[in-house]
Amino acid sequence: MHWIYLLLAILFEVAGTISMKLSAGFTKWQPSALLVIFYICSLVFLTLTLKSIQVSVAYAIWSGMGIVIITLVGFFYFSENVNIAKAVSIVLIIVGVITLNLTSEHPEQQPAAASQSNK
Structure with missing residues (x-):
């Protein structure tokens, strides 16, 4: 469930x-109100995620x-330019996120004594 919470946190952050x-x-009240609502939702789901993920x-x-997602939205929806430096940077972010996830300790992998001392 924590991955679903994290996905929702990401999507609400992008919407914000x-x-x-x-x-x-x-200067426009509707997107301004949505901005606040989306960021609150994002932080709520991120907080729920932190119960299970470091x-x-x-x-x-x-x-x-x-x-990564907002860069793609900027490129496709807002017609922002993408150059080689941006593309390489995005790839490096993705590689970094994957590497961090693969090399991190997951709570279910921690020894029982360590998880008990965290409570």
Whole structure:
């Protein structure tokens, strides 16, 4: 369930960032209100994620995948330019998120004594 919470946190963060762009500096009330709602939802789901996933891993995935998705939205929806440096940077973010996830300790893999001392 924690991965679903993390996915929802990412999607709400992306929706909040899109709303931020559409709010035109808080001059349009509808996207401005949605911005606040989406970011609150994102933080709620990120907080629920942290009950099961280490903060370093969850935050890296949340922010990294948010950057990747919002870059794609910017390119396809807002017609922003993409150059080789941006493309390589996005690939490096994805590699970093995957590497961090693969090399991190998962709570279910920690010894029983370690998990008891964390309570």
